[in-house]
Amino acid sequence: MSYFTKRDExxxxxxxxxxxxxxxxxxxHEVFMxxxxxxxxxxxxxxxxxxxxVMEEFMNNVYCDRV
Ligand SMILES: [Zn+2]
Structure with a gap:
């Protein structure tokens, strides 16, 4: 429905x-299985x-807050 509520793979x-x-x-702010x-x-x-x-890519997308 929307792109920004949840991601799930x-x-x-x-x-x-x-x-x-x-x-x-x-x-x-939480990633889980x-x-x-x-x-x-x-x-x-x-x-x-x-x-x-899949997990690695997912986590790369999550932790993209590098300053
Ligand atoms: Zn099961």
Whole structure:
């Protein structure tokens, strides 16, 4: 509907719970992982060590506040 409310992208990381692809999403100042299948939400830190290219690109877009 609008471009600036939320961003949400499917990653290649499987949900630890149901093995479906996790999504990375952000609100205004928070980035997190969530599973649309089982509605679980995970902190980004849990998956940061296995970040795929989708996640890296997503995070680049988020943390673009470099002065
Ligand atoms: Zn799941």
């Amino acid at each position: 499917e990653t290649t990381l499987p949900c630890p719970h149901c093995k479906k692809p996790l999504h990375i999403a952000r609100t205004c 969530h599973c649309p299948e089982c509605q679980k939400r995970y902190t980004l830190q849990t998956f940061i060590s296995q970040a795929d290219s």
